[in-house]
Amino acid sequence: MFCRKRLTLARERRGLTGRQLSELSGINAVTISRLESGPTESPSSDTLARLAQTLNYPEAFFFKEAPEQLQTDIVSFRSMKKMNAAQRNAALWAGSLGLEIYDWLEQEYYLPKPSLPDLRLIGDAETAASHLRQEWALGDRPIGNVLRLLESKGVRILSLEEKNKSIDAFSFWRNERPFIFLNTFKTPERSIFDCGHELGHLVLHKHGDLPKSGRSKSNNGSESEEIDADRFASAFLMPEHDVKAVIPRNFINARRIIDAKKRWKVSAMALTRRLHRLKMLSDWQYRTLCIDLSRSGYRTSEAEGIERETSVVWDKVLKDMWSRKMTKEDLARHLNMPHDEVEKLVFGLVGKIAAPEKSKRHLTVV
Known part of the structure; x- marks a missing residue:
């Protein structure tokens, strides 16, 4: 059955209004509106073909079950005032696509289990950061690779290539699994701090899950939470x-x-x-x-910057698939997604990869 939400997802991911999609596809704007929210149940084969071609999404994408739609009250958006509705929706839909990719990934591979303590009852962010460093046996030494560390602790990390500085990283819990989405348009140093900031949200505020005790998630995105997350990141990265x-x-x-x-x-x-x-x-x-x-330009950039960290999990997965002779187009077809969307979510690491076997493969992130 044709899924209305998937048409909205594809349109908003491409940054188009209904009128703009109408002009590009040659389909009446009323028809598009009815397909997304009105009485029209399914498009004709010609209309579907034109929508798929214009949006560069495979036709099969529109017949998958309804996507899991993220809401702003469960994610840790810190830049709500900077984003317009179109930017916010596009980023949230990227999160929905990322969940679908990880759902597939967890069927094919055994991923590290989450190992993040609940620190909501610790009142001070710096104390919480020290507690976590102690629990993870980090001591006071610098963290060599932050993404590698977080992935080894079971954090699911994906990238956002939104080409827009207004979009910050965001995080949430889903089915007891922590997720972080990083905007790679920012400097590598900013992405690392974003990791620490979102880790702070995950352990201090636990967005996305019903609160068990301590702070409620109802004030998600509040100034106090953002200050907490910044202080946590600062203390965690720079003891x-x-x-x-x-x-x-x-x-x-x-x-x-x-x-x-x-x-x-x-x-x-x-x-x-x-x-x-x-x-x-x-x-x-x-x-x-x-x-x-x-x-000297250091407020917006880093003249003497570092190399960008990328996902270790996805690097291992894609190399394993590559060894089994599967192309990036094959992976995209398997997921019924555009391959450019897949690449944007996995740090641009998609290359030649191989058809998955029935048995799961273990991933070790050290």
């Missing part, structure tokens, strides 16, 4: 003892920060805020350094 041991308090300037940030793989601004938070910078020093770094 206090390591920062104080590495950076001399009596000699902190912009050059020192630019050199030191590489140790924790964070932005210059993030490290500056951390130093101020730890009282290693006075208010005057902090303002002066922010001005100096901004003038």
